[in-house]
Amino acid sequence: MNGPLSFTLETTDGAARAGRLHTAHGEVETPVFMPVGTAGTVKAMTADAVRATGARMVLGNTYHLMLRPGAERVGRLGGLHRMMDWHGPILTDSGGFQVMSLSALRKLDPDGVTFQSHLDGSKHRLTPERSITIQHLLDADVTMCFDECTPFPATEAQAADSMRLSMRWAARSRAAFTPRDGYGLFGIVQGGVFDALRRESASALTAIGFEGYAIGGLAVGEGQAEMFRVLDVTLSHLPTDKPRYLMGVGTPADILGAVARGVDMFDCVIPTRSGRTGRAYTSRGVLNMKNARHADDGGPIDPDCDCPACTRHSRAYIHHLIRAEEMLGPMLLTWHNIRYYQTLMARLRGAIRAGRYAEEAAAITAGWAAEGPAAPPAEPPSAEETVS
Numbered sequence: 001m002n003g004p005l006s007f008t009l010e011t012t013d014g015a016a017r018a019g020r021l022h023t024a025h026g027e028v029e030t031p032v033f034m035p036v037g038t039a040g041t042v043k044a045m046t047a048d049a050v051r052a053t054g055a056r057m058v059l060g061n062t063y064h065l066m067l068r069p070g071a072e073r074v075g076r077l078g079g080l081h082r083m084m085d086w087h088g089p090i091l092t093d094s095g096g097f098q099v100m101s102l103s104a105l106r107k108l109d110p111d112g113v114t115f116q117s118h119l120d121g122s123k124h125r126l127t128p129e130r131s132i133t134i135q136h137l138l139d140a141d142v143t144m145c146f147d148e149c150t151p152f153p154a155t156e157a158q159a160a161d162s163m164r165l166s167m168r169w170a171a172r173s174r175a176a177f178t179p180r181d182g183y184g185l186f187g188i189v190q191g192g193v194f195d196a197l198r199r200e201s202a203s204a205l206t207a208i209g210f211e212g213y214a215i216g217g218l219a220v221g222e223g224q225a226e227m228f229r230v231l232d233v234t235l236s237h238l239p240t241d242k243p244r245y246l247m248g249v250g251t252p253a254d255i256l257g258a259v260a261r262g263v264d265m266f267d268c269v270i271p272t273r274s275g276r277t278g279r280a281y282t283s284r285g286v287l288n289m290k291n292a293r294h295a296d297d298g299g300p301i302d303p304d305c306d307c308p309a310c311t312r313h314s315r316a317y318i319h320h321l322i323r324a325e326e327m328l329g330p331m332l333l334t335w336h337n338i339r340y341y342q343t344l345m346a347r348l349r350g351a352i353r354a355g356r357y358a359e360e361a362a363a364i365t366a367g368w369a370a371e372g373p374a375a376p377p378a379e380p381p382s383a384e385e386t387v388s
Contacts, residue, residue: 005141005184005211007243007264011353015235015262018352021057021243023089023141024182025081028057030243030264031348033255033341034091036272039064040074040084043272044327044334047085053307053335054342056088057141059267062095062134066124067117071134079139091142091267092135093247094173094188095126097149097216108148110165128172132185136178144214145173147188152220159192166190167204174208184211186245193222195233202237213238214245215263219254228257235262252281252344252368256361259348271341275334278322282340283364285371287315289333294319307339308332 001022007030011018021028035042035050037058042050050058060080065071077083080090099106099113106115112127131146147166150159170187177185187205191197205213215234218227231246238244245265246258255266271281280287282302287294289301297315305311309318309332321329344364351360 001182003181004179005182007212007241009241013352013355013357014260016259016348016352016357017262017264018349019243019264021089021265022182023057023184024180025087025089025141026056028089029349031255031259031345031352032057032265033345034059034265034267035338035341036267036269037084037086037090038269039068040080042334042338044275044331045272045338049335050086050338051088053339054346055338058086058088058090060084060090060092060138060140061098062092062131062138063098063126065092065138066095066126066134067119071137075137075139079137081139089141090139091245091265092138092140092144094131094135094144094146096131096147097248099126100149100151110168112146128169129176132173132176141183142212143173143177143183143185145170145185145187145210147190147216149220150190150192150217152192152217152222154192156192156194156197159190159194159197163190163192163197163201167201170205171208174210186210186212186214186243188214188216188247189234189238190217192217193226193230195230198230198234199237202234206237206239210242212243212245212265214247216247218246219249219268224254224257227254228261231258231261231263252341253365255344256348256364259352260357260361271337272334275332275337276330278329278333279337280318280333280340281337282371283367285368287371289315289318289322289329291319301336302340305336305339305343307336309336 006022009019019030034057035055038061074080074083099115106113114125116123128146135143146169148162150162187210189201191201243264246263248268249266250268278290280289280301283304294315300310301315302310351357
């Protein structure tokens with residue numbers, strides 16, 4: 001393709017949008033969910049297995065990959081696509097969130113952040129320029145601006161200082177980015193839960209100009225209702241002809257509400273982490289596969305799912321694997337969960353194109369009640385898997 005990464009908005013249904021993201025490594029239909037491959041792998045999955053779920057785009061992470069195996073090494077080995085056998089598009093998080101949340105010893109200054117690795121305590125430094133360089137070495141189709149993820153809760157003054165620092169870093173990220181055909185740089189809207197700050201951030205980013213716009217600093221403890229309210233404020237100030245990416249979100253219910261508001265792209269560790277902790281997302285609700293009620297159940301996890309866990313194995317077998325701590329259990333559940341998310345996104349895309357998004361979202365939500373009360377909330381992510 002000629003020119004930078006681009007986006008075609010094809011259909012709308014209310015605020016919900018269906019389109020196509022055009023990248024150096026292929027097209028992606030939106031709205032899209034990107035499985036998280038923090039350290040160059042979607043945990044418990046081969047690249048072929050990820051492709052088999054219907055996923056067309058994955059996420060990697062600057063912070064984790066700069067620590068090991070090292071960005072320069074990845075570059076020498078031909079880039080992340082070649083290294084992890086992923087031929088489709090890759091988006092890389094800038095590392096800002098991990099620096100702020102995972103490194104106990106860090107020093108923030110106007111130029112960047114000096115921090116110690118959570119792995120071995122070694123000292124490192126990230127600036128907007130270095131983050132962009134690392135993502136270039138990784139060969140990310142979508143590079144993210146280096147930003148400070150505003151903590152929650154934060155006062156308005158704290159959120160303002162954090163957001164304005166991120167806007168200065170956004171301008172430096174833009175200047176450091178090397179344009180290439182099919183590649184793009186996304187700005188990240190910050191501002192906490194404060195409407196005026198979100199509007200100011202969106203205005204600053206659109207004045208700089210990016211190939212796409214992300215909404216950061218949400219799903220960090222503010223609750224779903226507040227997240228949706230902030231989205232309503234923020235999305236109205238972003239260009240309609242550019243992709244919108246809600247970072248680190250989320251549950252299927254979060255995705256339904258965010259798509260209804262005009263979000264195009266999502267990532268989250270929930271389906272993979274849940275697969276490793278015995279939770280299954282299904283068309284009939286969330287299941288805890290450790291629960292003894294599955295021990296004698298010869299039926300599939302989800303009769304509406306075509307993944308190997310559902311078509312070749314029973315709930316009883318998956319329950320046994322999880323209780324016995326066999327590796328195959330998390331592998332099958334992870335495959336199932338990612339497949340469920342991809343099937344969900346395909347349903348949403350089809351509903352938008354058919355002009356019946358609200359009806360489809362209502363039917364999906366009603367289906368979740370079939371299994372009874374939801375399983376307990378997912379466990380919080382570990383330092384190794386926290387991405388956005």
